[in-house]
Amino acid sequence: MAFGDFGRAGGDIAFSRRSLLRSSAWLTAGAAMSAMPMGRLAFAHDVSESWPNISTMVNSYLDSKKVASMLVTLGDGQEDHAHTIGGGTLALGDSTPIDEDSLFRIYSMTKPITGMATMMLIDEGLLGLDQPVGEILPAFADMQVLVDPEGSLEDTVPADRPITIRHLLTHTAGIGYLITSKGPLGQAFVDQGLVGGRVSRFPIPGLPNVTPAPNLEEWADRLATLPLMAQPGTEWIYSASIDLLGRVIEVVSGQSFESFLQTRLFDPCGMSSTYFTVPKSEAGRLTTNYGIAGGLTLPIDTGANSIFLDAPFVPSGGGGLVSSAKDYDRFLRMVLGYGLLDGERVMSESAVRVGTSNLLPDAVDTSTTWIAGEGHGAGGRVVGKQYGWGGAAGTLASVDFSLNKRVCLFTQYMPTEAYPIRKEFLAAIQADLKNKLLG
Structure with a gap:
């Protein structure tokens, strides 16, 4: 049994509520950004002195032992090496320092990767952005929709339009999620083993005990038997739709989802440290993930005994990857x-x-959702010229096309709302950029 399969109490929800880097942080400071010493420090990758507020924030978490590690990377255009702030160790009490090759559970930062993989197939004519999913996965051709999202699974009406690839990419298919569905539908996700990312080999209070579906094909078939939470194309509901795209990719490409990502994205991008299953030989690079509860910081998945050393039953395109700061920066560089x-x-x-x-259907109103006032692209939020997403264990990543910049933050703790790191990181960036403008 996979006690730690990503459950309802996961931090992914809170971590995704606000934009990664609001326009006021980056976009009002173009002149300052162009004058940053990033290019001049190509061989001196630590830029803490140039970003004192970010450095102070990061060091405050490291010095207080709230987290074992925190690493910020800042990349300028197509420079082949991002600049760094922070550090720490693989685990609290461990003497092994982390670096850009250390391995972190990136959870929902897997979603933009799956989104870009899907865009490849759309570009090649093997998929259509507005193609009905039922043409690829017939089990999804005639879906039912719950009258009450928290009500009986028998109280449904027919879907008035088909689910499309656009809907899956933007969380507008009406599909539920283990971490967002309530009532009978939420219990059905547990009973059917419709898991997303994994957390631990061991029981964790607050997370359901879930036996996962045996493989991605069966996972998709079981998902198709459940009613939708809303009519397709009408609401933004954080969902298992990106995971379902993994199965779509398999059917259309003729490759396993894992193989497609490896051959079409990871290998071409030089992402040699991105895995669904961390090889035993690389366990020494894997950080420990911590749970924060009642003021205590407890290890919930150690590097040496991580669940990510086991092959998953279902490779989760919505939250299943482990990666390094260097690897994910290469993905961002490509984007x-x-x-x-x-x-x-x-x-x-x-x-x-x-x-x-912004690929959101015109009829979707996001005003009461986590992405109010924002758009959504292929597996990631869109804010102006920015694209990115965050992960359940404190990671985040974004690119800004208008400033030709890329940024990541890597740490490992859950739930994300235990610490206000996103808010503080945003404030630190704003303060540093303001100082550069005034200086």
């Missing part, structure tokens, strides 16, 4: 380069431009 990385074309410029644009 920021509109599909070009180190002179090699990984995906087409048009695929990136469409995937990082």
